[in-house]
Amino acid sequence: xxxxxxxxxxxxxxxxxxxxxxxxxxxxxxxxxxxxxxxxxxxxxxxxxxxxxxxxxxxxxxxxxxxxxxxxxxxxxxxxxxxxxxxxxxxxxxxxxxxxxxxxxxxxxxxxxxxxxxxxxxxxxxxxxxxxxxxxxxxxxxxxxxxxxxxxxxxxxxxxxxxxxxxxxxxxxxxxxxxxxxxxxxxxxxxxxxxxxxxxxxxxxxxxxxxxxxxxxxxxxxxxxxxxxxxxxxxxxxxxxxxxxxxxxxxxxxxxxxxxxxxxxxxxxxxxxxxxxxxxxxxxxxxxxxx
Amino acid sequence: xxxxxxxxxxxxxxxxxxxxxxxxxxxxxxxxxxxxxxxxxxxxxxxxxxxxxxxxxxxxxxxxxxxxxxxxxxxxxxxxxxxxxxxxxxxxxxxxxxxxxxxxxxxxxxxxxxxxxxxxxxxxxxxxxxxxxxxxxxxxxxxxxxxxxxxxxxxxxxxxx
Ligand SMILES: Cc1cc2nc3c(=O)[nH]c(=O)nc-3n(C[C@H](O)[C@H](O)[C@H](O)COP(=O)(O)OP(=O)(O)OC[C@H]3O[C@@H](n4cnc5c(N)ncnc54)[C@H](O)[C@@H]3O)c2cc1C
Ligand code: FES
Ligand code: FES
Numbered sequence: 001x002x003x004x005x006x007x008x009x010x011x012x013x014x015x016x017x018x019x020x021x022x023x024x025x026x027x028x029x030x031x032x033x034x035x036x037x038x039x040x041x042x043x044x045x046x047x048x049x050x051x052x053x054x055x056x057x058x059x060x061x062x063x064x065x066x067x068x069x070x071x072x073x074x075x076x077x078x079x080x081x082x083x084x085x086x087x088x089x090x091x092x093x094x095x096x097x098x099x100x101x102x103x104x105x106x107x108x109x110x111x112x113x114x115x116x117x118x119x120x121x122x123x124x125x126x127x128x129x130x131x132x133x134x135x136x137x138x139x140x141x142x143x144x145x146x147x148x149x150x151x152x153x154x155x156x157x158x159x160x161x162x163x164x165x166x167x168x169x170x171x172x173x174x175x176x177x178x179x180x181x182x183x184x185x186x187x188x189x190x191x192x193x194x195x196x197x198x199x200x201x202x203x204x205x206x207x208x209x210x211x212x213x214x215x216x217x218x219x220x221x222x223x224x225x226x227x228x229x230x231x232x233x234x235x236x237x238x239x240x241x242x243x244x245x246x247x248x249x250x251x252x253x254x255x256x257x258x259x260x261x262x263x264x265x266x267x268x269x270x271x272x273x274x275x276x277x278x279x280x281x282x283x284x285x286x287x288x289x290x291x
Numbered sequence: 292x293x294x295x296x297x298x299x300x301x302x303x304x305x306x307x308x309x310x311x312x313x314x315x316x317x318x319x320x321x322x323x324x325x326x327x328x329x330x331x332x333x334x335x336x337x338x339x340x341x342x343x344x345x346x347x348x349x350x351x352x353x354x355x356x357x358x359x360x361x362x363x364x365x366x367x368x369x370x371x372x373x374x375x376x377x378x379x380x381x382x383x384x385x386x387x388x389x390x391x392x393x394x395x396x397x398x399x400x401x402x403x404x405x406x407x408x409x410x411x412x413x414x415x416x417x418x419x420x421x422x423x424x425x426x427x428x429x430x431x432x433x434x435x436x437x438x439x440x441x442x443x444x445x446x447x448x449x450x451x452x
Contacts, residue, residue: 003315004310008309009292009309009355032353035353035356036351040333042310043331052309054356103421105417105418105420105421106346106399106421107333107348109347110347110352190420
């Protein structure tokens, strides 16, 4: 039987209250959102916080809105809401692509966007999604707030830019014209973590790609946004040759490990092939050729 | 610490350790052993209960997190001797063999039908994809849920109030 080590539990009543508790209780305290990454780690005693601050009552962090030329998503928004949101499906279909294949519907009832990003597991699908979309993360503390780009949010595996006395409250994604996005994942069985996944987003200017990004999951650290991919995409006209070339860049810029999900060679092949497919679909969507 | 919740409509007030998982609270402290405990790693889904009408894996939820909420366990499906359509469907269509996965399957099915009284086979398979059955091969489970759907009335048990 797996049981977490003892800890004290507090239920936060507001964002201010949650941050104040975190500041007072210090580095031995952790927030608990859906708990679907943290509790398994606590059951295995891989995480042993002394205090848990439950943020499930913070209704102000459950939202998906369009504001100031951005889509803003509250940190406590659950996978299920991300899957079902028509606003997201209209602007960023990559979310629905990814959410359909993240865990299973019961896990999706609990797991949150904020928890996924803060877990910073290199296999986390939403990190790749948010990086492809050029999202930024709003981080609050008792003294103020700061916006951190997704590219700077993950400091390393299981490590983020969120400090001990800070909280991730919101994700912001810029709305830019003629965008398209898509997600491709290969998993061993329904609901499993990715063997490899690739998310792509492009912004078109007439017949050329004005800007584009690719984020990979499950192929090592620093793959949520690959710089050389964006360099190759900017100003290029979409073509099968381009998708192939960018797929190869993606494969060359990741560092998967051989494990029970597959060999390095297989994972690199997937990184290439899935990037080709996600880019192809993102471009088709930007051009209004595919829903 | 003190937790207060309703389980199958009854008010429950108990003293728990914060680290007590909901599945053990329900089984060992409240004594409702219909909720099963299997993989302990949020993969098999036999521990599913409804929290405010939605299926949740109780091995990956703390009892303290559920204080103030409404819980439905498999015992709550039957009302005054009257089986839920889903339970009747599992009887009619042989939706179980050993019965280990059954509580989670039936509760997930109940939540599905509350949201969508006429699901396609694909939708049913998707809804139970977080649950593992080692006996039936799923075909009879899907048939059982469809049997219930064909008799669905607008009474929603365990739905969010
Ligand atoms: C069976 C199973 C299968 C899964 N499959 C997949 C999959 O295929 N793909 C995938 O991407 N994920 C998968 N997941 C993970 C799932 O998406 C988790 O729900 C998610 O990783 C964490 O979200 P959570 O809300 O449960 O976070 P929690 O477990 O509550 O928290 C995770 C970490 O983030 C911190 N945290 C949470 N919110 C905040 C905040 N607002 N500010 C600062 N810190 C915060 C916590 O302190 C903790 O350290 C799976 C999980 C399970 C159990
Ligand atoms: S015991 Fe909870 S999912 Fe298996
Ligand atoms: S009936 Fe035996 S596991 Fe499903």
